[in-house]
Amino acid sequence: MDLIKKFKQLIDKAESIIISTHIFPDADGIGSQIALCLALSKINKKVYCVNEEGLLPRYLYLDQEKRVYSFNRFKKKYKSLKTDLFIVVDTYSIDRIGENVRRLAMESKNLLFIDHHPCPPELMSLHCIDTSASATGELAGALIQSLGIPLSKEISLPLYTSILIDTSSFRYPTVSGKTHRLLAQLLDSGIQPSIAYNQIYGTKEVSYLKLLGKILSETKVTEEGTVAWICLYENQLKKYNVEYEDTHGFINHLLILKKIKVACMFKERGENVKISFRSTGDVNVEFLAQALGGGGHKHSAATTRRGLMKEVIPEVITKIKLMLKER
Ligand SMILES: [Mn+2]
Structure with missing residues (x-):
């Protein structure tokens, strides 16, 4: 059964629906969640958005109607409300939505x-999972349209932001004609790309720019120039007064290097090192992240390793070089 049919059948049967997303949600998770919530409310479903934690202030503009509840706030208000359908967006793992929401x-x-x-594949056949979609927002847009619900301005902004974020501004190989045809419809609703872009990216202080400059000035590359990496230490966050969540985009700057195949960012987090990978398309960094206990997409993946930066960095770089058959 195709996934649109599956979706329609479940929506038809459901009167009340909860929509959730993964913990530490990004704009793809939140945007898809809010867009689906607004859309399904239009066809008279009772829809609630519940996340393990409330939204970070910087995402509140996407939730104009204040539909997203933290688990605690939801429980207080709705006690033991039973729903027909529970939708999870932007992850297929029930363990990633938080203990309470699970x-x-x-x-x-x-x-x-x-x-x-x-x-x-077993999961794919039971759920609405489309690995060719550039963002969950792209899939959510198609599902919303399949129900004949118009893409209003309120629905379009979170969807546009989902795709913008998950494709690092439309630069990944998953961006297709289909993606852009949906984007065109989202823009037709009246949202403006420059405003949408600035609402999510254009919110930084000078101190952010200075930290970015510092980190980028210490970029390392392999001899061949195909692997580049940057490092972020916890004391730098304090020194520059920058939030950890604001540093996710740093790695994308490495992708403008001429010979780059794999970009990495190492972030010190207590006793762990969080490692993000980006690829320009030739190398599958999902495999790399999996080999190190993580996961993600072909072009964007991540993992966490226990240990000190000075131990983890050489270990990972050696693995990447092996993968690329470099010395
Ligand atoms: Mn996503």
Whole structure:
């Protein structure tokens, strides 16, 4: 059964729906969640958005109607509300939605994942998972349209932002004609790309720019120039007064290097090192992240390793060089 049909059947049967996304949600998770919530409300479904934690202030503009609840706020207001359908967007792992929200999901009659991450075929056949979609927002847009719900301005901004963020501004190989045809419709709703871009990216202080400059000035590359990496230490966040969440985009700057194949960013987090990978398309960094206990997409993936920066960095760089058959 195709995924549109699957989606329609489940929506038809459901009167009340909860939509959630993964913990530490990004704009793809939140944007897809809010867009689906607004759309399904238009066809008279009772829809609630519940995340393990409330939205970070910087995402609040995407939620004009204040539909997203933290688990605690939701429980206080709705006590033991039972729902027909529980939708999880931007992950296919029930373990990634948080302990409390996971319990909530178990109480629902039906469970549906809407996602674009590569996953086991068994899951794909049961859920709405399209690995060719550039963002969960792209898939959510198609699902919303399949129900005949118009893409209003309120629905379009979160969807546009989803795709903008997950494709690092439309630069990844997953961006297709289909992606742009949807984007065109989103723009037709009246949202403006420059405003949408600045609302998510153009919110930084000078101190942010200075930290970025410092980090980029210490970029390392392999002899061949195909692998580049940057490092972020916890004391730098303090020194420059920058939030950890604001540093995710730093790595993308490495992709403008002429010979780059794999970009990495190492971030010190307590006793762990969080490692992000980006690829220009030739190398599958999902495999690399998996080999190190993580996951993600072909062009964008991540993992976490226990250990000190000075131990983890050489270990990982050696693995990448092996993968690329470099000395
Ligand atoms: Mn995504």
